[in-house]
Amino acid sequence: MRLGVTPALCLLMLIVACSGHAPELPTPRAEAPLATIPADQWTEARIAIEVERLRAALAEEVPQHTRCGAASDLAWIAPAQAAIAGAAMTIDRPQLLVVVNRNPMGQQLCIVLARRNARWQVIGGSKVSTGQAGRPASQGCVRISATMSRFLDRHGVLDASYERAARADDRILAVLLPDRQPTPLACDALVNIDSSEQG
Numbered sequence: 001m002r003l004g005v006t007p008a009l010c011l012l013m014l015i016v017a018c019s020g021h022a023p024e025l026p027t028p029r030a031e032a033p034l035a036t037i038p039a040d041q042w043t044e045a046r047i048a049i050e051v052e053r054l055r056a057a058l059a060e061e062v063p064q065h066t067r068c069g070a071a072s073d074l075a076w077i078a079p080a081q082a083a084i085a086g087a088a089m090t091i092d093r094p095q096l097l098v099v100v101n102r103n104p105m106g107q108q109l110c111i112v113l114a115r116r117n118a119r120w121q122v123i124g125g126s127k128v129s130t131g132q133a134g135r136p137a138s139q140g141c142v143r144i145s146a147t148m149s150r151f152l153d154r155h156g157v158l159d160a161s162y163e164r165a166a167r168a169d170d171r172i173l174a175v176l177l178p179d180r181q182p183t184p185l186a187c188d189a190l191v192n193i194d195s196s197e198q199g
Helices: 008-019 044-061 070-086 146-154 160-166
Strands: 002-007 095-101 108-114 121-127 189-194
Touching (some): 044 108, 044 121, 044 146, 070 095, 070 108, 070 121
Antiparallel strands (some): 002 189, 095 108, 108 121
16 A cells, blocks of 8 residues: 655645646735644543534535545544554644545545544545546645635645744735634645555
8 A cells, every 4th residue: 555644735736736726815814823732732522522513514515525434434544544654753632634545446535633542533525536547647636626625725624834834924824714714633744545555
């Protein structure tokens, strides 16, 4: 199985490159909200509330979303854990990972809650395209639906570093949506897996 972790900034650049045009820049807001909460401030109840909020938002905002169930969750979680371990990435707080399965027979994206010493959970996802059947797109390119793109941006799923940097830099703040509701579970990593290479 091919695994890898890609920084979120690369995903943004690749989405723009694949779409052929740059996104419109929103009008800057006066201040940027804090996107992450330190690990020592999380409680099980707080995590559960945020997971359910994100699931409900995904169902409402992404009409063609996929819901992963208990039977299929492990098919996302185990390869994501292997990719994280292989990349020597540390999960030091509860955080979301955007996992992309590049299998030519069924390309999908899945948002996974990763935790250091607790059970990982699947939030949900959507179908994606990483190229035409049997042929990869340009290196690392993931084509996602407009509604999934808006969901990821609106909830700052891949924007943890951007949110921190935006507090001190208005140029970065200008790139973020003015009506965003960033999740404190935000991350910076896109995890690539390919289930067609399992064996």
